[in-house]
Amino acid sequence: MQNRITSLFGIKYPIIQGGMIWCSGWKLASAVSNAGGLGIIGAGSMYPEILKEHIQKCKQATKKPFGVNLPLLYPDIDKHIATILEEKVPIVFTSAGNPGVWTETLKAAGIIVVHVVSNEKFALKAEACGVDAIVAEGFEAGGHNGREETTTLVLIPQITSAVKIPVMAAGGIGTGKTMLAAMVLGAEGVQVGSRFVTSEESSAHNNFKNMILQAKEGSTQLSLKQLTPVRMLKNKFWEDVVYAESNCASKEDLATLLGRARAKKGMFEGDLVEGELEIGQISGYINAIKPAGEIIAEMVNEYNLALSNLAHKQLEE
């Protein structure tokens, strides 16, 4: 199967690994790209010199296309942009910010630019800014998320009918079945985050990976909505947030409670008590740590199986 997403990136499978903070360095990105998907380095948790190192190592580990995810609110963004241009990164996914600022610079350097959105308004804006494709991310996704709380099932048909450029679906997708459902809704590819957090090549701390394996349906919540909404596992830090909110904490109180480097503490350093553990709703059905290549092969196999299960499912009109 070939479509606009596989052609745009030059990949075998329309499976994109989300460029997540603290989890997705060169090891994960190159493993995904080598398995026929699109691996993405998550620049949001890297200092500029670290990003450079990861890009260089990724180039050595794979001859396939890979990308960098760049949160546009990153404080040293001009340094990250300079690194990306110097290292001739072929694909950049931008998120969390205004796609109007850097898209032109990146496109002028021949880079394929994708922007991540969580609502229709930003999808239209990103398209108007000239990006090549969009990731539309639903409410069920882990980490930072939109205020509209639109779920993937509702968001994808809405956005694919609003824009002309190809759309990848994110949020709630980690199996071949959910991938096929996203394609039915009009997506031409999927971005998978949580499932790759628990891959062998992910740089997430093992404590965090193991806690994800224990998660059930209902183990995450979109929290801290007064600041930036973020979906996380319900641990002691989350309980502290809930307690503060139920005691009418102000935005400032919550910012103080959150403090700095909570996500690093939880996801990278493995502090399951005080850390912020960003993960999506599908954590409820992740039950094993596997190599990224095996995750992709499994998804492709499940997708094909789900597709063949649809034979003779036509309704009589």
Add this chain to the structure above:
Amino acid sequence: MQNRITSLFGIKYPIIQGGMIWCSGWKLASAVSNAGGLGIIGAGSMYPEILKEHIQKCKQATKKPFGVNLPLLYPDIDKHIATILEEKVPIVFTSAGNPGVWTETLKAAGIIVVHVVSNEKFALKAEACGVDAIVAEGFEAGGHNGREETTTLVLIPQITSAVKIPVMAAGGIGTGKTMLAAMVLGAEGVQVGSRFVTSEESSAHNNFKNMILQAKEGSTQLSLKQLTPVRMLKNKFWEDVVYAESNCASKEDLATLLGRARAKKGMFEGDLVEGELEIGQISGYINAIKPAGEIIAEMVNEYNLALSNLAHKQLEE
């Protein structure tokens, strides 16, 4: 196409019209059943004598199977149960309460019993109580909703692997595309609410129907979480709730603000300012009031089209 849901109910299409308060009387239920789906009378907003009248009129208006939706927390529930038994209603969907209390009585009378759940735990409990099938309703659904906030995309695979009885998907489904996506996820039928609220035969007030046509992506929110979470359109009443919550309103304050009969005021009497306007996220892409039969024909047609679009979408393994 025949499956366990079409066989269980004896219907042509696995499309169930949600039994919604203030919207689904005998006119809507019989229109849906006559069009090959399963129409459901929403007993939650009816006095016992009104329910009786609707059941009798429904029997006159259709020879096809239909059902009654019964919220188990309904204050006069024993009267509703008596009416259902007397009138030999063939199918009952129970919701909002413990399926352990009435399932046996209904089953003993030969009634097909379905329970509506929003999480895996209640799905397992309903199955253990002997219900024939489950409706699993995701976060995007209108009206009252679960605390886990699990979306349809995540909930359906979770529940279909947890239980053996057939599962219908609800929440975010109002088109043939979203119906096919739900079937891919493992559902054997879909329950559609919001789309039928705007049908010609729905008893929702025209003001409410017209406001739904204006809704965009992001026009609803799951609100009043300190009481029972309910998804509604963002109107003046909703703004009052948000204001109260941002001023640290207690549960009691919110109950006072909500008062009684807010849903009736909005949905049935058409007060778009002070009423509670329960509707799902798919309101964002409902843009016309149509007869229920036309909605079903359109869904079936879209479903078949989406299915045929999947030809040659197999991935190379």
